[in-house]
Amino acid sequence: MLSPIQKANIYLRLFGFFKVPLIWLCSPKIRVLNQEQVVISMPLKRRTKNHLNSMYFGALSVGADVAxxxxxxxxxxxxxxxxxxxxxxxxxxxxxxxxGEVHFVCNDGKLIDKMLDETLSTGERVNKPVSIIALCPSLNGDEPMAEFTLTLSLKKMA
Incomplete structure (x- = not known):
């Protein structure tokens, strides 16, 4: 029997492979997924690093997108x-x-719940900023490497 995290990772891999191949190429993995928080890890490897042997900003953007x-x-x-x-x-x-490996942390579960409530009740598009913090715990602990603010746009599909 698969755990909810294992099922979510299978879904993420399939979604990446079939819908957004760049996500699949970057190999993100869900570490934590609950009602308030998601933590995505992304390995530092040939496909995700730049010429300075750190994570390429495009790969960082993919991690923030997934989180x-x-x-x-x-x-x-x-x-x-x-x-x-x-x-x-x-x-x-x-x-x-x-x-090193980067962890992308989003703690906006309650905000996303409110956005879903609004779009599902009104049918209108809802846009709100969500925050993602990129950490490199193996080298820098809880010190942020980057911070992202993405305006998430949700709309109930007919």
Whole structure:
């Protein structure tokens, strides 16, 4: 029997392979998924690093995308609803070079619940900023390597 995290990782791999191959190529893995938080890890490997042997900013953006979007997808599926999900705006601040596996943390579960409640009740598109922090725990503990703010856009599908 598979755990919920194992099932979520299988879904993420299949979604990446069939829908967004760049996600699949970066090999993100869900470490924590609950009602309030998601933690995604991404290995530093040939496909994700830059010429300075740190994580390429494009790979960091993929990790932030997955951390911000997966929780919303998961919550909509738990409710048995189909929701159109997109990001309308991205802001990133980079503090240090992540030279190891990066963990992307999003603690906006309650905000995403409110967004889903609103779009499911009104049918209108809802846009709100979600925050993602990129950490490199093996080298820098809880010190942020980067912070992302992504404007998540949700709309109930007809």
């Amino acid at each position: 911000g979007g997966f929780m919303a997808m998961s919550k909509a599926q738990q409710r048995g609803e189909k929701v159109s999900l997109a990001f309308k705006e991205v802001e990133g601040r980079f503090f240090k070079r992540p030279e």
